[in-house]
Amino acid sequence: MQAHSIAIIGAGFSGTLLSLQLLRHCSPNTRISLIEQAPSFGPGLAYSTGCPEHRLNVPAGKMSAFPDRPNDFLEFLGRQPASALGGLIPDAGSFVPRQLYGRYLRSL
Numbered sequence: 001m002q003a004h005s006i007a008i009i010g011a012g013f014s015g016t017l018l019s020l021q022l023l024r025h026c027s028p029n030t031r032i033s034l035i036e037q038a039p040s041f042g043p044g045l046a047y048s049t050g051c052p053e054h055r056l057n058v059p060a061g062k063m064s065a066f067p068d069r070p071n072d073f074l075e076f077l078g079r080q081p082a083s084a085l086g087g088l089i090p091d092a093g094s095f096v097p098r099q100l101y102g103r104y105l106r107s108l
């Protein structure tokens with residue numbers, strides 16, 4: 001089987017999700033290099049905020065990273081300690097802090 005090498009520059013939202021989809025769908029001998037200038041993969045510009053008042057503008061039920069697992073982000077939120085949720089009990093319609101989405105992307 002032919003080996004492929006793919007480099008993705010920028011591990012914000014798009015680069016991180018593209019890497020995950022390639023890992024799921026490419027052959028095992030595909031090499032994927034994810035290159036990021038910031039200290040961590042995932043949050044990028046939009047989800048690096050440390051301010052809990054900065055909310056997502058899309059409800060949590062529509063923010064899963066995986067089209068075939070639409071509750072993935074909600075399930076991630078359900079695994080967070082109460083202290084991380086700042087008193088929120090999120091459901092599919094909640095507009096949660098953007099920093100929680102950054103944490104989700106980092107975890108992926």
Ligand SMILES: Cc1cc2nc3c(=O)[nH]c(=O)nc-3n(C[C@H](O)[C@H](O)[C@H](O)COP(=O)(O)OP(=O)(O)OC[C@H]3O[C@@H](n4cnc5c(N)ncnc54)[C@H](O)[C@@H]3O)c2cc1C
Pocket residue numbers: 009010011012013014015035036037038043044045046047055056057058098
């Ligand atoms: C303030 C703000 C709030 C937003 N809120 C929402 C929201 O609530 N819901 C929503 O759906 N969308 C929101 N968006 C839109 C959001 O930006 C996009 O959904 C998505 O995050 C864009 O992803 P991206 O990968 O293109 O950019 P980014 O996530 O910013 O990723 C780009 C990455 O590339 C890296 N990079 C750049 N140049 C280089 C280089 N030369 N070498 C290595 N790495 C490099 C950067 O460090 C960064 O990590 C928001 C956008 C902004 C700006």
